[in-house]
Amino acid sequence: xxxxxxLILTLTFSALGFAQNNGVISxxxxxxxxxxxxxxxxxxxxxxxxxxTVSNQIGDYEFLNVPAGSYxxxxxxxxxxxxxxxxxxxxxxxxxxxxxxxxxxxNLQEVVITGDMIKGQARALNQQKSNSNITNVISSDxxxxxxxxxxxxxxxxxxxxxxQNDQGEARNIIIRGLAPSLNSVTLxxxxxxxxxxxxxxxxxxxIPSDMIATIEVNKTLTPDMDADxxxxxxxxxxxxxxxxxxxxxxxAGGYGPIRDKAIYTAGLVYGNRYLxxxxxxxxxxxxxxxxxxxxxxxxxxxxxxxxxxxxEQQAIRYYNVQRIRRSIAFATDYKFNDNNTIYFNAIYxxxxxxxxxxxxxxxxxxxxxxxxxxxxxxxxxxxxxxNKGGIDSNRGxxxxxxxxxxxxxxxxxxxxxxxxxxxxxxxxxxxxSEYKPNERYIEFEQEELExxxxxxxxxxxxxxxxxxxxxxxxxxxxxxxxxxxKENEFGARVNIRFPFSVIDGQKGRLRTGLRLRLxxxxxxxxxxxxxxxxxxxxxxxxxxxYGGNGFNPGSQYVAGTFASAAYLGGLNLNDTSLYEGELxxxxxxxxxxxxxxxxxxxxxxWDQDLSTKLSMILGARVESTHIDYTGNRVLxxxxxxxxxxxxxxxTNVLPNLSFKYAATNDFILRAxxxxxxxxxxxxxxxxxxxxxxxxxxxxxxxxxxxxxxxYNFDFMAENYFESVGLVSGGFxxxxxxxxxxxxxxxxxxxxxxxxxxPGQSNPVxxxxxxTFIQSRNGDNVDVYGxxxxxxxxxxxxxxxxxxxxxxxxxTYTDSKAKGIADEDGNERKDVKLPGTAPHMxxxxxxxxxxxxxARASANFASDYLDELGSDDFNDAYYDKQFFLDINASYKIxxxxxxxxxxxxxxxxxxxxxxxxxxxxxxxxxxxxxFNLGLKFDL
Numbered sequence: 046x047x048x049x050x051x052l053i054l055t056l057t058f059s060a061l062g063f064a065q066n067n068g069v070i071s072x073x074x075x076x077x078x079x080x081x082x083x084x085x086x087x088x089x090x091x092x093x094x095x096x097x098t099v100s101n102q103i104g105d106y107e108f109l110n111v112p113a114g115s116y117x118x119x120x121x122x123x124x125x126x127x128x129x130x131x132x133x134x135x136x137x138x139x140x141x142x143x144x145x146x147x148x149x150x151x152n153l154q155e156v157v158i159t160g161d162m163i164k165g166q167a168r169a170l171n172q173q174k175s176n177s178n179i180t181n182v183i184s185s186d187x188x189x190x191x192x193x194x195x196x197x198x199x200x201x202x203x204x205x206x207x208x209q210n211d212q213g214e215a216r217n218i219i220i221r222g223l224a225p226s227l228n229s230v231t232l233x234x235x236x237x238x239x240x241x242x243x244x245x246x247x248x249x250x251x252i253p254s255d256m257i258a259t260i261e262v263n264k265t266l267t268p269d270m271d272a273d274x275x276x277x278x279x280x281x282x283x284x285x286x287x288x289x290x291x292x293x294x295x296x297a298g299g300y301g302p303i304r305d306k307a308i309y310t311a312g313l314v315y316g317n318r319y320l321x322x323x324x325x326x327x328x329x330x331x332x333x334x335x336x337x338x339x340x341x342x343x344x345x346x347x348x349x350x351x352x353x354x355x356x357e358q359q360a361i362r363y364y365n366v367q368r369i370r371r372s373i374a375f376a377t378d379y380k381f382n383d384n385n386t387i388y389f390n391a392i393y394x395x396x397x398x399x400x401x402x403x404x405x406x407x408x409x410x411x412x413x414x415x416x417x418x419x420x421x422x423x424x425x426x427x428x429x430x431x432n433k434g435g436i437d438s439n440r441g442x443x444x445x446x447x448x449x450x451x452x453x454x455x456x457x458x459x460x461x462x463x464x465x466x467x468x469x470x471x472x473x474x475x476x477x478s479e480y481k482p483n484e485r486y487i488e489f490e491q492e493e494l495e496x497x498x499x500x501x502x503x504x505x506x507x508x509x510x511x512x513x514x515x516x517x518x519x520x521x522x523x524x525x526x527x528x529x530x531k532e533n534e535f536g537a538r539v540n541i542r543f544p545f546s547v548i549d550g551q552k553g554r555l556r557t558g559l560r561l562r563l564x565x566x567x568x569x570x571x572x573x574x575x576x577x578x579x580x581x582x583x584x585x586x587x588x589x590x591y592g593g594n595g596f597n598p599g600s601q602y603v604a605g606t607f608a609s610a611a612y613l614g615g616l617n618l619n620d621t622s623l624y625e626g627e628l629x630x631x632x633x634x635x636x637x638x639x640x641x642x643x644x645x646x647x648x649x650x651w652d653q654d655l656s657t658k659l660s661m662i663l664g665a666r667v668e669s670t671h672i673d674y675t676g677n678r679v680l681x682x683x684x685x686x687x688x689x690x691x692x693x694x695x696t697n698v699l700p701n702l703s704f705k706y707a708a709t710n711d712f713i714l715r716a717x718x719x720x721x722x723x724x725x726x727x728x729x730x731x732x733x734x735x736x737x738x739x740x741x742x743x744x745x746x747x748x749x750x751x752x753x754x755x756y757n758f759d760f761m762a763e764n765y766f767e768s769v770g771l772v773s774g775g776f777x778x779x780x781x782x783x784x785x786x787x788x789x790x791x792x793x794x795x796x797x798x799x800x801x802x803p804g805q806s807n808p809v810x811x812x813x814x815x816t817f818i819q820s821r822n823g824d825n826v827d828v829y830g831x832x833x834x835x836x837x838x839x840x841x842x843x844x845x846x847x848x849x850x851x852x853x854x855x856t857y858t859d860s861k862a863k864g865i866a867d868e869d870g871n872e873r874k875d876v877k878l879p880g881t882a883p884h885m886x887x888x889x890x891x892x893x894x895x896x897x898x899a900r901a902s903a904n905f906a907s908d909y910l911d912e913l914g915s916d917d918f919n920d921a922y923y924d925k926q927f928f929l930d931i932n933a934s935y936k937i938x939x940x941x942x943x944x945x946x947x948x949x950x951x952x953x954x955x956x957x958x959x960x961x962x963x964x965x966x967x968x969x970x971x972x973x974x975f976n977l978g979l980k981f982d983l
Contacts, residue, residue: 069461070132070140088120110543170770205885212366219882223880226723240479242530245724260279261280268666283392293312299975306336330371341970346918355412358409362604371396430488436483452476453475456472471537481529487520532565575618597970638676639674659704671693713763743793754783772836784862787818787820790816823865895936899934926956940982
């Protein structure tokens with residue numbers, strides 16, 4: 046790292062020492078009609094060798110080290126007329142040349158190109174075409190044409206991406222078959238912390254889609270990007286300040302049939318420029334309130350010694366959920382002069398989830414064997430009726446409240462230090478938190494009932510029992526907990542860039558920089574159990590009844606009678622004359638931890654054009670990671686023996702080589718060899734030890750886990766259409782070293798514990814075998830596949846048919862993992878990496894003219910391994926899913942539009958299965974959602 050810092054300083058002072066006999070050309074590319082900035086434009090200096098540049102996210106471009114003289118500036122942009130203008134460069138000066146582009150109405154029918162959908166596609170495709178790495182780009186206009194309320198739902202339209210859902214919304218992102226922990230999410234290039242306690246996942250359903258201007262999915266990295274993104278990096282870009290006054294407002298109402306409740310949505314954007322255009326400001330806000338729910342059944346399957354497979358536990362769950370998303374963002378920039386600009390942006394996202402869950406559980410089912418002692422003739426078990434809720438307050442409203450917040454505050458500067466050197470820097474502070482105060486559970490149980498199981502259709506197993514009596518359901522659980530997880534990150538970076546070419550007449554640039562990330566994470570949960578001083582049965586309390594009528598998994602599933610949400614929320618558990626409370630350490634001691642991570646990085650990136658068609662990026666990144674973790678040593682779940690603190694540090698060198706070949710102006714070939722890493726999840730690194738003597742089980746963190754390191758090979762061919770379209774195809778291969786999985790050993794001995802945890806008191810009695818669970822590094826895994834995409838307006842068709850547009854992509858992914866041991870310590874064969882969905886497809890058919898637009902969209906992902914169990918019988922799979930959405934809008938006036946949306950018309954459930962596809966683990970329905978609203982845009 047010290048050598049890299051010395052190299053960066055040497056290059057900086059060398060560049061500063063260059064002569065000032067040349068000048069600079071800079072400016073902004075703007076749409077003539079809407080006055081919006083156009084990113085991704087190719088800007089060339091004609092008859093000046095291979096001298097070109099590309100406009101950035103806010104439409105700005107810059108030429109360094111231009112010899113004094115007269116030039117012809119040419120701007121190329123898909124869907125727009127080619128623009129040329131003359132510029133004169135003076136020695137030592139920055140020549141300003143702004144460009145206003147008009148739509149390409151000569152080649153396209155004006156009614157098509159003036160459509161908002163086409164302009165959004167044009168901005169996205171121009172960025173994708175001009176990027177030096179393999180990316181997919183979605184503009185805000187494209188997001189607005191899909192009925193996607195959050196960023197996760199918008200991302201599932203991208204080739205190679207599938208999303209894992211929670212309560213009917215896309216939450217966790219899987220890129221090219223790689224789990225959420227192997228990908229990264231940034232906001233304007235800054236890392237977003239995770240609000241979850243165990244892992245590094247960024248919850249994509251937390252951020253409203255209308256707060257983001259552009260979504261950029263980087264499937265290959267360059268040396269100037271953070272390296273911890275093996276699958277890919279998603280960069281969410283918020284609105285930049287406009288080029289003039291901008292006012293936009295959205296107001297919508299909707300309907301969720303699953304609970305017959307309304308949906309409310311509102312949004313507002315205002316931006317303008319002041320002080321002779323030196324100061325730009327934009328303020329935006331978003332609000333979404335959805336009161337809905339879900340219908341769910343779950344099952345846990347086991348197999349006895351005689352080969353009988355049966356359900357050990359089944360649950361019928363009825364959810365009432367209210368999800369409220371609020372977001373506000375502010376961005377400003379101040380242009381001191383043509384050479385110096387400062388930017389500031391802030392975003393605050395706040396989501397409340399209020400939930401009641403009513404769960405009927407047939408638990409601890411034991412088989413009754415016939416005379417042959419092998420054939421199952423019936424079952425005995427317990428019946429539990431549980432309500433999850435919260436306190437009666439203005440915030441909780443008798444429901445469990447989960448409050449999640451993500452905030453980011455950033456300042457950024459861009460400075461032209463000389464005609465041959467520019468510098469940019471940034472600093473940001475980001476926080477994420479998840480707070481669940483006063484979460485309550487009340488459970489009534491009746492034991493030792495006879496039960497029958499109908500598992501002829503294991504997709505919908507059905508358990509029945511007789512003899513249920515409300516007076517026989519005694520209070521078995523009454524608890525209240527508070528969960529509190531926080532993560533903070535301070536980041537800073539500085540980059541310099543200057544011309545550096547080893548081939549005469551060809552463009553070359555050298556970039557180098559430093560990066561700092563300081564992270565803190567803490568989980569601090571508490572849990573109390575309460576016992577009433579007087580006996581209470583389910584017959585003694587106010588109740589709620591849920592029948593099977595309209596229950597999505599089937600009317601045969603009758604949840605029945607539960608303690609009401611108002612009763613649970615109104616209990617005064619602090620009244621010692623009614624209840625006896627006790628802290629229950631077994632529920633939180635082992636899961637609480639503190640984590641600190643400091644990451645120091647530096648890079649060198651060299652961009653070199655080898656000819657007018659072939660360009661190369663060569664470089665390397667060095668990242669040094671220092672961790673300091675504290676976990677708890679817990680005896681028999683509830684006794685704190687002490688804390689364990691561990692520190693560790695490691696350094697990764699990550700080389701990078703990629704090529705881009707422009708066979709024609711519209712046909713581009715890309716190839717890349719890159720390296721990346723993925724740090725272990727926080728809780729996997731926490732040095733906790735938790736032994737449960739009653740279950741003969743030990744679980745432990747593993748602070749010695751190595752980061753997963755990946756070698757990546759990518760190839761992509763892209764052909765762009767002037768009529769704003771694309772056809773592309775490519776393949777990818779990744780080799781992951783030291784990937785992480787959950788290790789389980791049911792023959793764990795005292796000697797094994799002594800070897801794994803030297804110096805710690807040994808809980809395993811000599812001669813006994815316990816179960817041991819811990820995250821460990823596997824050997825390696827190969828991930829490979831291909832993807833194809835097609836996007837085009839069918840403008841070559843006659844009449845109204847030319848207004849149709851097609852968007853489609855397909856991705857195939859496969860994997861092979863080595864070094865995974867089963868519960869007996871034997872290596873498992875033919876195991877795939879969790880998260881690798883073999884088939885993913887997106888398709889949409891749209892129609893648009895200057896006033897009306899409509900789109901039907903489909904999304905499909907095949908089933909895939911989600912979590913490795915102790916053996917293949919216990920492996921958990923995420924089942925296939927198919928979504929169908931439609932939406933339409935009509936311009937009443939130039940500035941006012943009415944729109945309608947229908948989402949999840951297939952009533953696609955969230956389904957997991959155990960071992961084989963017919964054996965259901967979870968089946969949860971959400972039904973469709975409908976929205977109708979107005980959008981005003983000035």
